[in-house]
Amino acid sequence: MELRHLQYFIAVAEERHFTRAAARVGIQQPPLSLQIRQLEAELGGPLFVRLPRDVALTELGEAFLPEARQILERVARTKRRMQQISRGEAGHIRIGFAGATYFEPRIPAWIRDFRSRYPDVQLHPQQSNTASLLTALVEESVDAAFIRTPFEVPEGIVSVLVVDEPMVLVLPLGHPMCSRERVPLAALARDEFILLPRDISPALYDRTIAACEAAGFRPQLGQEAPQITSIVPMVAAGFGVSLVPASVSQIRTPGMGFWPIDAPQGEMPLAPISLAYRADHGSAALERFIAMMPSQGTQGTQGTQGTQWAQGVHGA
Structure with a gap:
């Protein structure tokens, strides 16, 4: 699991749409779908239910969304802290x-x-x-x-x-x-x-x-x-x-x-x-x-x- 997998998953979960999520993260829709399938295989189950016009989170997806957000927030916080230390500001x-x-x-x-x-x-x-x-x-x-x-x-x-x-x-x-x-x-x-x-x-x-x-x-x-x-x-x-x-x-x-x-x-x-x-x-x-x-x-x-x-x- 890589950070980009989490970013892609959160984008789809928030947009409820693969095409809009792909535009948001700056890649094409097919590679995005492939990344989500790889993440689902690693987690052991589907994260989304594919509907005719959009997608919905599964039970696994609902449980994983706050965890993914916390991980990215922690990474961003750590990055900011390390940058402060490298500049002598912390x-x-x-x-x-x-x-x-x-x-x-x-x-x-x-x-x-x-x-x-x-x-x-x-x-x-x-x-x-x-x-x-x-x-x-x-x-x-x-x-x-x-x-x-x-x-x-x-x-x-x-x-x-x-x-x-x-x-x-x-x-x-x-x-x-x-x-x-x-x-x-x-x-x-x-x-x-x-x-x-x-x-x-x-x-x-x-x-x-x-x-x-x-x-x-x-x-x-x-x-x-x-x-x-x-x-x-x-x-x-x-x-x-x-x-x-x-x-x-x-x-x-x-x-x-x-x-x-x-x-x-x-x-x-x-x-x-x-x-x-x-x-x-x-x-x-x-x-x-x-x-x-x-x-x-x-x-x-x-x-x-x-x-x-x-x-x-x-x-x-």
Whole structure:
């Protein structure tokens, strides 16, 4: 049984006439009659009663008609779905988020715009850390990931810079520098710094160390935080100070606050976010997602934005 057999049968059933049905499907009447006889032989009985002026469905034909329609509708629906997937208008993307990257405003805005434009593409978010997400990309358990850079790129992985996010200081209320509007890093040389373990977030760890060394001191390392969102309550609890991406200042906990770093614009510590994905991913939906990536602004604009986020939240 072929799809054309179903199409021919439905045409005859609806037209109740072989000649009109043949004209409808674009073939001659004799070949149409032959196709119907072949279908009847395969199904084991007649589908039509031949009358002088037209035809009528037999009991078998009445039972077969809704089944034939459902099959063709399912085939048409499947075809449309596959065409959508091939164009990137449907499907699914598993997206990883590392180091609270979802707090950076451009990322949720990007995802919101993509979902609005392609509602039939399902996005499946997964939260983890940079190291774990890179492994997941290689193992193909995620399709793309927002990660903190720089990092050692595994073979076959592509990364594209999304934004150079500025960093800000997290201080406990009562710290001597709380009275300042902007705090120089050098003023924290005697404080203990709360960092993420380097093996899960090498980019933030290395950039914090480098920023302190550029300010003239090697930071004293205190207790490590299990994840970036844990840093804020740990600072509030008095475990030390820290340096975090500016978008983390959206987390508010009593007993702490965020301060802009007092540094020349070109020397502001940054926490870049990149989108990483497999070079051979083969997903049209992911290609559309990548194509909608927001344009990268200048460092000067980003540094100013980070300062605005930090201003006014000193006494969280």
